[in-house]
Amino acid sequence: MTSDAQEEPSKPEADHPRHLDHTWDEARRAAFDAAQPIPAGPVALELALGRKLDQDIVALQDMPHYASSAMDGWAVNGTGPWILVEPGTPLAPHQASPIATGGLIPAGGKSVLRSESARLDRDEDGLPILVTGGTARPGEPRNGQHVRKAGEEASEGDVLVKAGVVLNPAHLALAALAGYDELVVQGKPLVRLLLTGSEVVGRGVPVPGKVRDTFGPQLPAVVGMLGGIPGGQQRIGDSYAEWLGALEDVVPEVPGAPDLPADVVITTGGTGKSGTDHLRRAVAELGGRLIIDGVAMRPGHPAVLAELPDGRFVLGLPGNPLAAMIALSTVGAPLLSALGHGSMPTVQEVPCGTTLEPEPGRTRLMPFRLLYGMASPAQHTGPGMMRGLASADGVMVVPPHGVKLGELVPAFALPWGPPIPAPPDPNARPKTRSAGRTGRTAAKPAAAGPVDWSELLG
């Protein structure tokens, strides 16, 4: 937030009750525990892609539900020559009527003669008749030939897709074929974005004092990757009235967004404690409760999680771009996972490629790059930067007591990146050299311990 945006009287930090920040682990746990899985419900077919089916898709009737022609040609009864009758009229033996692919086989129709196997002729009285010809093979049309029988794909009541399946495009097509307009799927959180800051511009190269919005282009995608449904974004300036109005409005009019209340509102900016940072005050005025108010970590320290009386969660991400993504990974990922029936996002271990000195009282979240299997802190990872994260392989969770070169350090993968490879098993026996390989020079002696490669990162 810029100082020219200060409309409200300054509220000194002393006005806010002091509390102890959550540790990084506590914050994750608190966010996960605060949420109940969203119950299953019906969603329109076109919105069901990627959702987990909660109720079997059952054939509502035989599929196909009527016998139809598989070819353009003639529906016929019995053997030819056939007398022509109007399409759709019941066919007596030796009668035929024109039919198109997919057309309903008329009563009495036993088979379909393809147009290229048929020829129109005249009988001795000069009346039009249909005879086989062209490409017709002997015996064509056999009984039932080129007829798609009713119930050939499924009988009424058959299970077409079992509950628990994650719906792909073909499932949706199958459900449509079966006549469904909606499917009952497992709950998933709808997430609206409230991007704040009068200095933030949405397009072009910003002039001094203005910054280009980093959240609009990335947050909807990341919300989706973390198991949420992106539900549109609103932009407001820095006044308290705008903050309060936007949080009060349960179903704001946002172009292209669903006409539904959000489960989570993610705000960006305004998490500080100056007079121009309004998140906490707006939450309090709306009768909400703070679940997390600061995390003992860097960056992302001022992250906030609150719950409003109507059940909406408000996740307050700091305005600094990297700090926001770290806060989203720490608090948002467990929250969205819990709301969407998921488990606590995994944290694994990776060998650290450098020594990181202690920093008592806070966990450092450091984007890293893997070099020779070891995590080396990325460059350009100031709270307002994105360059380091953009090329990172994951984020190290460096404990307050630091970590030594070669030690395992907790780490998590990026929502858009591949999993972090498992560290080598220290109990695995070293591979023996093949006895057949002779005449090679001896390998260089291995380094006594791990090597700090972090200087190589540009």
Ligand SMILES: Nc1nc2c(c(=O)[nH]1)N[C@H]1C(S)=C(S)[C@@H](COP(=O)(O)OP(=O)(O)OC[C@H]3O[C@@H](n4cnc5c(N)ncnc54)[C@H](O)[C@@H]3O)O[C@H]1N2
């Ligand atoms: N006196 C103190 N000042 C600050 C403290 C502190 O403890 N005492 N904490 C710092 C930390 S840490 C962080 S993080 C930020 C939190 O800032 P806010 O959440 O209040 O956000 P703003 O002040 O509105 O903006 C901060 C920064 O981010 C830029 N910004 C905002 N929105 C966007 C966007 N959509 N795209 C790109 N950049 C954005 C904004 O221009 C500011 O530069 O507070 C520190 N200050």
Ligand code: MOO
């Ligand atoms: O969250 Mo702030 O740096 O810790 O940018």
